[in-house]
Amino acid sequence: MTAPALPHAPPESVGLNPARLKLLSAAMAREIEEGKAPGLSMLLARNGKIGFHQTMGALKPGGPPMREDAIFRIYSMTKPIVSVATMTLVEEGRLLLSEPVAKYLPQFASMSVGVERDGKFERVPAARPITILDLMRHTSGFTYGFLGTSPVHRLTHEAYFLSQNRSMDEHLADLARLPLLRQPGEVWEYGHSTDVLGRIVEIISGMSLGRLLETRVFQPLGMVDTAFYTPPDKLDRRAEAFPSGSSERDHVDPVNSTEPPLCEFGGTGLVSTMNDYARFCAMLIGGGALGSERLLSPRGFASMTTDQLGDVIIGRSPMIEPGHGFGLGFAVRLGLRGSAFGGAGEFRWGGWAGTGFWVSPGDQMFAIFMVQAPEYIFYLREIFRNLAYAALD
Incomplete structure (x- = not known):
């Protein structure tokens, strides 16, 4: 059985301020106008319902408008999915x-x-x-x-x-x-x-990584467009970034496969859609379950989203800000300290092309940002975080 569809609701009914959401939209429209990204997609959910979902700009440079079912390269947002499959x-x-x-x-x-x-x-x-x-x-x-x-x-x-x-x-x-x-x-x-x-x-499983993720995560949650490749019949939905030399410079594969690739990386390589990743995040805000589909036990889920570092030193990395620890596949916020808005207990991760998500159990909220803008990976995500949190009533 596949998990149920995610319900939608007016933003004010789930504690999202419509006037402040307009500020978020205006800020992102400005960034697109200034050439930071061809387009993007944003989603906020609270209390079990999607209260805000907006697409803006273009699917690709000079291309058609951004689609609600656009397929994004999510790079390191592959890691939390593989971590959940491992915990099973x-x-x-x-x-x-x-x-x-x-x-x-x-x-x-x-x-x-x-x-x-x-x-x-x-x-x-x-x-x-x-x-x-x-x-x-x-x-x-x-x-x-x-x-x-x-x-x-x-x-x-x-x-x-x-x-x-x-x-x-x-x-x-x-x-x-x-x-x-x-x-x-x-x-x-x-x-x-x-x-x-x-x-x-x-x-351990005797399966390819892609097949393991399909059976353990994608099928139970109804994630129909998430894979290590984009089939030819879905290529017209794939979002693209402005041309840049960062892929070659950083040795990051652009994930252009149109059939299962020779190598499926646990740390990168998946493509996904806003709807698919929202279903994954809905499972996370549900403590390891979405509807009747339970992927993780409550204790197993808690161990993944609790800081596991203790006295381990965090090296100098832009990936974890001050005030954070790390669980089993997720950065975990330990308090209010940090350069961006957030709260204790929030867990999150992002991808090299600028995609990102966070789950805030205390706010009964999850948020997802989909974009293809590797030159502005942290900049755009931080604007989204600050203005999304500011929209909470």
Whole structure:
């Protein structure tokens, strides 16, 4: 059985201020007019109902108007979906968070860590094995090559790990030969952790990652347009960004596949629609369930959306602001401190092309922002966050 459709309601009936929503719309119209993005889509839901959904601008540069069923590349918004699918395996006793990664991928049994001493780069043995927990909370020591200029960043960047033209086993062989940026368990660092996790759940389930997500998440929730590729008959719905060199510079694959790709990454690569991701977020605000479809137990869901870092240091990263921790696939806001509006207990994530979402249990609210504007990834999302929260009565 598929979860029910999401109901709509007038904004004022769910505690959204219509006058302040007009300010949000005007601000985004201005950003589109100034050339920040061809177009975008916004959605706010409270108390179980969608109170605001607006599309603006164009689907692609010089193209038709933005569509309600537009297909967006969501990049790292793939990670929370894969994390939820992983937790379903944990809840079946097929996987333990404490298990070493090397149990499933032996090539990661003897990792080294890159360090610089007296101006020289060297490798030292990892102090302990990388665990499944490390992968889910990004304390594995893996990084992304485009996030820094250290020797480890440069080596990772040169490996071109995000290419869809190579198999995952080829990618993992290269990754296992590279040094880690940090000792496992010591520092939160954004990187290829969820890509490794994606291969592990393939091994455990005996399915491709795409098939696992289809059976565990997409079909139960009714997410009909989310996949690792865009079928040819849906290409006229795909949103596009203004041309830029950032994809090539950052080694980020543009996800142009029109059939299942050779490599399905756990950390990036899905395309989705506003309606599909709203169903995923509705499951999250429902504590792991949407209608009669329960993906996660209440305790399993709580562990994912509670800070799991404790004394772990958060490395210098634009992905997590001050005042945040990290759960199992989601950044978790610990209080009111932060550069953008929000509240304690909110959990969220975003994608490289500017897409983003957050779930605020205290406000009984979730919000989704869909755009293809990698040059303004944080800028547009922060405007959306501030004005969306300001619209709460």
